[in-house]
Amino acid sequence: MLLDSNLSEAKEGKRISAKGYAVSHKSDTFKPYEFSRHALGEKDILIEILYAGICHSDIHSARSEWKEGIYPMVPGHEIAGKVVAVGSKVSKFKIGDYAGVGCMVNSCGECEACKASNEQYCERGMVATYDCYDYFHNNEPTFGGYSNNIVVSENFAVTVPKDAPLEKVAPLLCAGITTYAPLKFSQVKPGDKIAVAGFGGLGMMAVKYAVQMGAEVYVFARNKKKEQDALTMGAKKLYDSTDSKVVRERFDLIISTIPTPYNIADYLKLLKLGGEMGIVGLPPTEVEPKIGAAGLIFNAHKKVYGSLIGGMKETQEMLDFSLKHKIYPETEIISASQINEAYENLTSGRARFRYVIDMGTLE
Ligand SMILES: [Zn+2]
Ligand SMILES: [Zn+2]
Structure with a gap:
């Protein structure tokens, strides 16, 4: 819930007080945390956060599994809420609108990547929504969505009907956006044969988008338990990932969402000549999949690329596409006090759906 004081703070150009849940070191559990956000700039909006998703990257970040984290850390980069204050030069939003914020809150705005609305590949580095130093605001650390509000440049918020x-x-x-962007980058068209490797939250989104784009979609999963889910989503077939060595199908594109160790070359073999493999799943650093010169040469004339979220223009396009075709993740709403439990379930593989925190439950 938004604090009563926030609106006057915004109006008076003061820092915005906020509260949420934070960890104070990498093996800590989440505890209530009070902090403040930078004042509302002329191009900024203040959003009352209504829902915040829990992403597996939040867990990797909170536990310093990719890099040493910045603590105290308030994770959360899947944010949806209501605009409650706008800066004097804001044109895209008015008070009462709904808005969303993803993985970044700013970028240099001047480099080639930014000019092409690929802000996530900014040459100076994007300002991530949390666990990042904000070079526009005296390098103060950013705090994410497990909280009651966020202040963000309107250019880094998407409009939500x-x-x-x-x-x-x-x-x-x-x-x-993580799964939509590589499908667009590889210019998927009707009739393309696509395999999605890894069938968790990301894999399911990739399947739904690819099916909607008219592709013939196949799934590789750790076991066949989710076969019916895949078929219901429109996939042609679900293979056990150990089948990758014997499968005879050849694909135009493989999207890997696998978050655990695997062999990239096993999948490259399944591409048609000229085919592409887009990697979006990121296992912890010490078990990262690798491919050597031989793996590339003996799978010649196939392309492997990585993809990191998407630019702001594309994120808006993804949202509009998803709403139009009713493509959504499977979600389970939890209260703010259940974050620790959700992390345990996600780590142990017990979580079936994407957890979304109802921020109205924040006390
Ligand atoms: Zn994420
Ligand atoms: Zn830039």
Whole structure:
């Protein structure tokens, strides 16, 4: 819930007080945490956060599994809420609109990547929504969505229509764009044969988008338990990932969402000549999959690339596409006090759906 004082703070150009849940070191559990955000700039909006998704990257970040984290850390980069204050030069939003914020809150705005709305590949580095030093605001650390509000440049918020299911919009801002972007980058067209490797939250989104784009979609999963889910989503077939060595199908594109160790070359073999493999799943650093010169040469004339979320223009396009075709992640709403439990379930593989925190439950 928004603090009463926030609106006057915004109006008076003061720092915005906020509260949420934070960890104070990498093996800590989440505890209530009070902090403040930078004042509302002329191009900024203040959003009352209504829903925040829990992404697996939040866990990697909170536990310093990719890099040493900045603590105290308030994770959360799948944010949906209501605009409650706008800076004097804001043109895209007015008070009462719904807005979403994903993995970044700013970028240099001047480099070639930024000019092409590939802000995530900014040459100076994007300012990530949390666990990052904000070079626009005296290098203060950024705090994410497990909280009651966020102040963000309007250029880094997407517009959300009033009738959209906000609790489903939140996770689209990471899981959705992460899988939508490589499908667009590889220019998927009707009839293309696509395999999605890894069938967790990201894999499911990739399948739904690829099916909607008219592709013939196949899934590789750790076991066949989720076969019916895959078929219901429109996939042609689900293979056990150990089948990758014997499968005879050849694909135009493979999207790997696998978050655990695997052999990239096993999948390259399954591409048609000229085919592409887009990697979006990121296992912890010490078990990262690798491919050597031989793996590339003996799979010649196939392309492997990585893909990191998407630019702001593309994120808006993804959201509009998802709402139009009702493509949403499977979600489970939890209260703010259940974050620790959700992390345990996610780590042990017990979580079935994407957890979304109802921020109205924050006390
Ligand atoms: Zn994420
Ligand atoms: Zn830039």
